[in-house]
Amino acid sequence: QVQLVESGGGLVQAGGSLTLSCAASGSIFSPYTMGWYRQAPGKQRELVADISSSGTTNYAGSVKGRFIVSRDNGKNTVNLQMNKLTPEDTAIYYCGVRPRFAPVVYWGQGTQVTVSS
Numbered sequence: 001q002v003q004l005v006e007s008g009g010g011l012v013q014a015g016g017s018l019t020l021s022c023a024a025s026g027s028i029f030s031p032y033t034m035g036w037y038r039q040a041p042g043k044q045r046e047l048v049a050d051i052s053s054s055g056t057t058n059y060a061g062s063v064k065g066r067f068i069v070s071r072d073n074g075k076n077t078v079n080l081q082m083n084k085l086t087p088e089d090t091a092i093y094y095c096g097v098r099p100r101f102a103p104v105v106y107w108g109q110g111t112q113v114t115v116s117s
Contacts, residue, residue: 002026002106004095009111016115017083022095022108024076029105033098034071034078038091038113045094049080052100062088085115 008020020036035050035058049059049069057069068081078095095108 002028002097004097004106004108006093006095006108006111009093009113011114011116012085014086014115014117016085017081018085018113019082020080020093020095020111020113022078024078024095024097024106028076028097029099031100033100035096035098035104036069036078036080037094037096037104038089039094039110040091043091048093050096050098051078082113085113087115087117089113090115 003025004022006022012018031053033050033052036048037045038048039045047060048063049067051057051069051071066084071078091113092110093113094110096104097106098104
């Protein structure tokens with residue numbers, strides 16, 4: 001049984017920063033990519049950023065230059081440092097794990113990020 005537990009969401013003013021963390025436990029296939037996705041009200045879930053087991057990163061255009069994804073393979077954790085937040089970043093953020101070149105298989109429960117103007 002694989003579990004993903006997220007933490008670090010909350011309320012922040014525009015221009016501020018937040019860091020999300022996700023810890024994976026259980027027996028996970030290898031190699032796997034860990035990432036962050038978000039879903040705003042009335043919108044589809046979208047990729048924010050992910051990172052492969054070798055450290056290759058991938059960012060959505062809207063967050064490039066503001067967000068940084070990092071990973072600790074030894075601890076099975078992935079972090080998302082979010083800077084210069086805007087109200088458009090308000091969403092539920094989900095941690096996801098997927099095999100290479102495949103859709104997400106495991107999801108976390110989600111953590112709310114709210115950016116006030």
